[in-house]
Amino acid sequence: MTNYPMHDVYYPLIVIEPLGMDDSELGMNTEGRITNVTLRITVFSKDTKSRDVIYDQIYNLLRTTQTGSGTISENLFDFRLINAFNQSEDMGQEKLHRKIIEVSYSFIAV
Numbered sequence: 001m002t003n004y005p006m007h008d009v010y011y012p013l014i015v016i017e018p019l020g021m022d023d024s025e026l027g028m029n030t031e032g033r034i035t036n037v038t039l040r041i042t043v044f045s046k047d048t049k050s051r052d053v054i055y056d057q058i059y060n061l062l063r064t065t066q067t068g069s070g071t072i073s074e075n076l077f078d079f080r081l082i083n084a085f086n087q088s089e090d091m092g093q094e095k096l097h098r099k100i101i102e103v104s105y106s107f108i109a110v
Helices: 048-064
Strands: 013-025 033-045 076-091 094-109
Touching: 033 048, 048 076, 048 094
Parallel strands: none
Antiparallel strands: 013 033, 033 094, 076 094
């Protein structure tokens, strides 16, 4: 169930939210900037096993695709896992499990 009772929710569910951005100069005699982008990825599931399997897949994908046709080709680099933690909440008769992952990437704009 969601805040919109007319819409069904199918689990597992993955939600990606931007948390923020900050930037700084690359150096003294350049107009280039380095921007850090922070994202929150939340995995919702009805059981802990599928939640953890999906988390592992997401983390391994983000961690290993920084070269070649991965994030480097999109000018994203310096992947960092900031935080990862579990939460559970009761939804009526069901229990909903979630894993919250916070990651960041850097982007160079010249």
